[in-house]
Amino acid sequence: MAFIRSDAMSVEFPLYHVGARSLKKRLLAGSSARLRDEANRIVVSALRDLSFAIGPGERVALVGSNGAGKTTLLRCLAGIYEPVRGRLEMQGTVGALIDPAAGMDQEATGRENIVLRGMFLGRSPAECEAMADEAGAFSGLGEFLDVPVRTYSAGMGIRLAFAAATLMSPQILLMDEWFLAGDADFMVRATERLERLVSDAQILVLASHDNAVVRRWCTRVIRMEGGRIVSDLPVAEHFAG
Amino acid sequence: MGYSAAMQREMPTGADHYVRDAADPRMLSRALGDLAGGWRLRRLAWALAWLDTRNRYRGSVFGPFWLTFSTAVMIGGLGLLYSTLLKLDLREYLPFLAVSLILWNMIGQIAGEACLTFTNAEAIIRQMRLPYAVHVLRIVFRNAISAAHSLPLIFLVFLLCGRLPGPEALLALPGLLVLGTCALAGALLLGMLCARFRDIPPIVTNVMQLAFFMSPVLWKPELLGEGQKWLVLNPFYVVMEVVRGPLVEGGAPASIWAAAILFTAALVAVSALFFVRFRARLAFWI
Numbered sequence: 001m002a003f004i005r006s007d008a009m010s011v012e013f014p015l016y017h018v019g020a021r022s023l024k025k026r027l028l029a030g031s032s033a034r035l036r037d038e039a040n041r042i043v044v045s046a047l048r049d050l051s052f053a054i055g056p057g058e059r060v061a062l063v064g065s066n067g068a069g070k071t072t073l074l075r076c077l078a079g080i081y082e083p084v085r086g087r088l089e090m091q092g093t094v095g096a097l098i099d100p101a102a103g104m105d106q107e108a109t110g111r112e113n114i115v116l117r118g119m120f121l122g123r124s125p126a127e128c129e130a131m132a133d134e135a136g137a138f139s140g141l142g143e144f145l146d147v148p149v150r151t152y153s154a155g156m157g158i159r160l161a162f163a164a165a166t167l168m169s170p171q172i173l174l175m176d177e178w179f180l181a182g183d184a185d186f187m188v189r190a191t192e193r194l195e196r197l198v199s200d201a202q203i204l205v206l207a208s209h210d211n212a213v214v215r216r217w218c219t220r221v222i223r224m225e226g227g228r229i230v231s232d233l234p235v236a237e238h239f240a241g
Numbered sequence: 242m243g244y245s246a247a248m249q250r251e252m253p254t255g256a257d258h259y260v261r262d263a264a265d266p267r268m269l270s271r272a273l274g275d276l277a278g279g280w281r282l283r284r285l286a287w288a289l290a291w292l293d294t295r296n297r298y299r300g301s302v303f304g305p306f307w308l309t310f311s312t313a314v315m316i317g318g319l320g321l322l323y324s325t326l327l328k329l330d331l332r333e334y335l336p337f338l339a340v341s342l343i344l345w346n347m348i349g350q351i352a353g354e355a356c357l358t359f360t361n362a363e364a365i366i367r368q369m370r371l372p373y374a375v376h377v378l379r380i381v382f383r384n385a386i387s388a389a390h391s392l393p394l395i396f397l398v399f400l401l402c403g404r405l406p407g408p409e410a411l412l413a414l415p416g417l418l419v420l421g422t423c424a425l426a427g428a429l430l431l432g433m434l435c436a437r438f439r440d441i442p443p444i445v446t447n448v449m450q451l452a453f454f455m456s457p458v459l460w461k462p463e464l465l466g467e468g469q470k471w472l473v474l475n476p477f478y479v480v481m482e483v484v485r486g487p488l489v490e491g492g493a494p495a496s497i498w499a500a501a502i503l504f505t506a507a508l509v510a511v512s513a514l515f516f517v518r519f520r521a522r523l524a525f526w527i
Contacts, residue, residue, distance in 0.1 A: 010263075013525055014525060078369065079259060079261075079370035080368075080369070080370055081524050081525065082261045082263075082521040082524075083261055083263050084263055086262075086263055087260070087261070087262040087263065088259075088260070088261045088262075089259070089261075090258070090259040090260075091257060091258050092257060094370075096368070096369060098367075098368055099364075099368050105292055105296070107292075107295075107296040107299060108292055108296070115288075116285075116288060116289070116292070119282070119284060119288055120285060120369060120371065122281070122282060122285075125284075
């Protein structure tokens with residue numbers, strides 16, 4: 001059975017882009033004891049001491065303001081960032097829908113992108129072709145499926161991304177709320193597909209700002225602030241409080 | 242726990258059990274698992290390399306063969322000029338120059354692109370867990386595809402000059418293996434260094450430019466006279482020579498082979514040490 005267990009997990013980002021990254025600074029810093037790394041390195045504590053356990057059947061919403069650490073936590077659960085302190089243990093296959101456009105090649109056609117996505121998941125070419133047909137039919141892109149993605153409208157891009165991203169059926173589904181964009185007609189079909197995806201998954205972790213979405217999809221709400229968990233309640237109690 | 246079990250866990254999907262404990266980082270087995278996972282996904286890396294090649298030349302009629310043309314013009318022009326300057330017989334010099342230039346283009350291009358191995362893959366790295374080795378394979382495959390477009394030129398020049406090599410030319414194959422190993426290790430190491438320190442790419446460009454003139458690419462090593470014995474310390478030269486020697490001079494001396502293998506082993510070792518130590522940090526550097 002799928003589960004997620006996090007014990008005092010912390011993640012810190014060194015912010016190199018702010019100016020500590022250059023080799024010159026590094027070399028100059030090496031020559032003086034006072035200008036060491038600590039002095040000019042800006043470290044952001046993205047996640048601090050997170051302890052929680054999620055069992056099979058749970059649908060968890062991560063809520064909190066921008067910068068609370070929701071997406072970073074999703075990335076940790078997806079295995080992209082590894083904890084700097086503490087421990088993370090997960091059981092079950094993981095599927096992450098974090099950024100719709102990521103991994104899309106703008107110059108390649110929609111079909112090629114879906115095949116590529118299949119290969120990212122380690123599928124065989126034959127399986128990938130079958131996936132492309134299925135995703136093509138689902139996305140309703142028609143003949144646009146064989147045109148480079150850079151010519152797509154924003155809505156078409158989201159439809160393709162959604163179709164490609166939902167080709168898997170993971171036991172643990174990690175999702176950012178981007179899927180809410182898209183035209184109404186598509187959303188009807190998308191909701192159907194999402195429902196199937198979610199019901200097939202044993203665990204859903206969803207980062208969201210939208211209370212309606214949280215009420216509709218989730219059973220438990222973890223509220224984060226400044227990288228910490230401030231409350232962890234069943235959905236009814238969360239909204240009651 | 243054995244390595245095979247450790248590698249099982251590194252599958253991008255299908256890995257059922259995932260543990261990351263900062264107090265027990267298991268750096269070595271996870272680095273090995275990453276490499277094994279990258280090899281399993283080599284078809285993906287190959288597909289990405291083809292896509293890169295196609296996108297780079299999108300809309301151009303001759304596509305990557307432009308590279309072949311420009312190399313051909315370069316070989317012709319430099320061949321005429323330098324055979325006169327260095328007072329060499331053109332038919333003797335041209336095969337040497339053709340192989341040299343094509344190999345150097347390959348080495349220089351890989352060194353340049355290696356700097357962007359991980360920074361260019363940022364969108365993918367931040368979206369899904371994929372072995373980092375996939376990005377390394379992608380760069381090396383892409384450069385192999387691009388080099389393959391120039392290889393026919395070598396045979397053309399050999400034919401024109403009436404200097405087809407004998408069976409000893411097959412020794413160029415192990416030479417290519419050495420070169421390929423260097424490319425893989427170099428792309429991994431430079432990719433990591435450049436992700437961490439954004440000043441490295443211009444340094445690499447400068448080093449490569451200097452190395453082009455300091456290494457016997459345009460000029461033959463014999464021209465150095467007494468100084469020739471020091472050439473064995475030039476890693477670019479020895480790695481190039483284990484491919485060029487068998488094709489042009491009927492083989493490379495044992496000292497060159499030894500130096501090339503030693504240098505490759507050192508590069509692999511440094512690159513592996515870096516990867517084992519900093520693999521988990523790479524996602525934060527991007």
